[in-house]
Amino acid sequence: MTFPSVARLELDELLTQLVERAQDVIATQGRLRGLLRATRMITTDLRLPVLLRLIVEAACELLDARYGAIGVLTPDRRRLEEFIHVGMDTDAAERIGHLPTGHGLLGALIDDPRPRRAEDIARDPHAAGFPPGHPAMRTFLGVPILVRGEVFGNLxxxxxRDGQPFTAEDEELVLALAAQAGVAIENARLFQESQARHQWMSTAAELVGLLTTGTDTPLELVADRMCAVGEAQYCAVVTASAALPAHGDDSRAGRTVRLAVALGAGEPNPTGAVIAEDGTLVGQALAEQRPILVDDPQxxxxxxxxxxxxxxxMVLPLPVPRHERAIVLLVGRDQGRPAFTEFDLDMAATCAGHIAVALELAQARAERERLLVADDRGRIARDLHDHVIQRIFAIALGLQDLAQYENPTNAGRLATYVEDIDATIRDIRRTIFELRPGSTGTARGGGVRDTLDKIAADARPGLxxxxxxxxxxxxxxxxxxxLAEHASAVAREALSNVARHARASSVTLAVQVVDDQLIIEVIDDGVGMSETTRRSGLDNLRTRAESLGGTFTVTAPAGGGTxxxxxVPL
Incomplete structure (x- = not known):
């Protein structure tokens, strides 16, 4: 059986078309399977850095592209913050140097976030050329990645690899992949935020525990933990020594605060450095009492x-209205690190609030302990005054009465004992003054007496x-x-003069409070003052006394010495 020639040709054409369409269907199914495989591929990991690389690898495999990259935009969506690339070897990347920031054809996609194809990159009107060492590239396809309706970055x-330009079908496949990538990125960001929130809360709980139980270096501890949890390379604590004026008060003008702690990868800023409030971020944060996110700290x-x-x-004022010191935390990341986001600022501000509460609790705990100590010291002082001194005084009276009936030798010895008892009573009375609640010695951990005792001990090598x-x-x-600072200076200068000029074998430093005056006397048995002795140090002591409304004299006792x-008045 034979077919007419014309009919046979038509049948051949129909069979050819059927085969071509079948091949197209097979190819389309293959690409759809590739899209499904790519979709599965980008949902295997919730770590954002890993996910971004998986997206690029899946896109390259889907379209059989030689090179691929994702550019992550900065929060202001004006340039690229991160650039994750695939297909370029390490040596080529090192030769190029810095990664793209969003110029040329990449910048055009940032300015106009719509799919863009180019058959020849060099001929595109937006092309800016390749840097030295960059591999040759010809065809281009770029699509935006949207997360919650906002551009996260570009693919x-x-x-x-077949040398053909990207087609409209390629664009549709990559757009579908980009849509799936946006969902995956959003899930990864939510996971990342939950992890970060857990870390911030754990750090806040740790700091609250450490600060409330007591630590010798609370601000250093805060700076160290904030640097760690914020993945920061710089952290500083700024303090104002007194309560700040209300917002809008003119007395704020010209005020300064001090840098209490500074931690950094390089040479840290000097502790104790003065920062002006007027026109600075610290001053703004203190005035407005709100955290500030700074995009360009330089x-x-x-x-x-x-x-x-x-x-x-990030500039974080600690909300401590009752605290004597206003505190501001400064937390910074270096170039090449992801910029802080509003989420980071919110978490850091929440942590700062917990830190402020912990510092308040620590201060209240310390005040309570001081009150307990003061109460205990008051009880001891009362017992000493009401019982011990009275008994010793009665013994002294008894000895005095007994001395009347003894021979002169024994009477003299008993009188000596009575004088010793009187001196002991004076010492006990002085101790009672130091134990009384509210004394500055309790608040300062020893007061001026400890300071003067140390100055006297330090004078031993010279004397x-x-x-x-x-x-x-x-x-x-x-x-x-x-006044304690003046007293310390007077004692130090006087003892130093004795060591340099007097050639004394004994010296007494007497400090007393009499008739609302603080009196400091230094008495030695040396050679006395000569006419050639330099008097600049003594002139300084006289100037100190006169500036406080007091007096200063130097005399030579009849028995020798000075x-x-x-x-000065109190």
Whole structure:
């Protein structure tokens, strides 16, 4: 049986078309299977850095592209913050140097986030050329990746391995993959945020525990933990020594705060450095009492508010209305690190709130302990005054009465014992003054007496012996910190003069509070003052006394030596 020639030709054409369509269907099914495989591929990991690389690898495999990359946009969506590439070997990447930031054809996709294809990159009007060492690339396909309706970044593919330009079908497949990638990225970001939230809360709980139980370096501890949890390379703690004026108060102008702690990868800023409130980020945060996210610290922050390479900065005022010190935390990340986001700022501000509460609790705990100690000392002081001193005084009276009936030798010895008892009573009375609640000695951990005792001990190498130190009256109770500094300077200068010029074998430092005056006397048995002795140090002591409304004299006792007397009103 035979068919007409025309009919046979038509049948051949129909069979050819059927085969071609079958091949197209097979190819389409293959690409759909590739899309499903790519979709499965990008849902295998919730770690965002790993996920981004998986997306690029899946896109390259789907379209059989030689090179691929994802550019992650900065929060302001003006440039690229990260650039994850696939297909380029390590040597080529090192030759190129810095990664793209969003110029040329990549920048055009940032400015206009719509799919873009190019058959020849070099001929595209937006092309900016390749840097030296960059591999040759010809065809291009770029599509945006949307997360919750906002552009997260762009997916770039170049050079199909078959040498053909990217087609409209390729664009549709990559758009479908980009849509799936957006969902996967959102899930990864939610997972990442949940992990970060857990870390911030754990750090806050740890800091609260450590601060409330007591630590010698609370601010250093806070800076170290904030640096770690924030994955930061710079962290500083700034303190204002007194309560700040209300918002809008003119007394804020010209105020300064101090850098209490500074941690950084490079040379840290000097502790104790002064920062002006006016016109600084610290001043703004204190005035507005709100956290601030700084995108360009190199432009907006002062040198002491950032590290040398800080590229993203959080300024966090601690809400401590009752605390005597206003505190601001500065946390920064260097260039090349992801910039802080609003989520980071919210978590850091929440952690700062917990830190503020912990510091308040620690201060309240310390105050409570001081009150308990003061109450206990008050009880001891009352017992000493009401019982011990009275019994000793009764013994002294008894000895005095007994001395009347003894021979002169024994009477003299009993009188000596009575004098010793009187001296003991004076010592006990002085101790009672130091134990009384509210004394400055309790608040300062020893007060001026401890300071003067140390100055006397330090004078031993120059003198060759330890000077005698005597106290009378409530020295620690009534001498405040400012007057204590003057007293320390007077004692140090006077003992230094004795060591340099007097050639004394004994010296007494007597400190007493009498008639609302602080009187410091230094008495030695040396050679006395000569006409050639330099008097600049003594002039300084006289100036100190006169500036406080007091007096200063230097006399020579009849038995020799020198008697220095420095007296100022309390």
């Amino acid at each position: 770039y593919l170049t050079d199909r 432009l907006d922050a002062s040198d002491l508010e950032r590290g040398e390479d800080t590229a993203s900065l 060759g012996f330890v000077p005698t130190v005597r106290y009378a009256g409530p020295v620690n109770s009534v001498v405040d910190a400012g 008697h220095l007397r420095w007296a």
